[in-house]
Amino acid sequence: MMLQTTLYAAARSRAHGPTAALWHAVEVHRPPAEVDGACELSLCGSLARVSTEQAWPVAARDVCPVCVLLTRC
Structure with missing residues (x-):
């Protein structure tokens, strides 16, 4: 069995x-x-520039609520 994360x-x-x-x-x-x-398509459908300096979830106030919800599923 392969575990996928x-x-x-x-x-x-x-x-x-x-x-x-x-x-x-x-x-x-x-x-x-x-x-x-690179610019990538986010979970909510927005184009956004990936930052390897920040880990998801970001400890900030200006976070997309849709992306937060979709990563919790």
């Missing part, structure tokens, strides 16, 4: 108009060196 990286979106920049969760299927600084 899901890993998430923290990613920062850009502010657009009235929307603030938020931290999002990105499901990682590659080594961190391959995703560092």
Whole structure:
């Protein structure tokens, strides 16, 4: 039996108009060196730039509530 774990990286979106920049969760299927600084699709569907300096969940107030909910499932 193979145990599969899901890993998430923290990613920062850009502010657009009235929307603030938020931290999002990105499901990682590659080594961190391959995703560092890349824009990826987050769990909630936003494009966000992956940051290997931050671990998910991020200890911040500006975190996407949808990504938080989806990572708890």
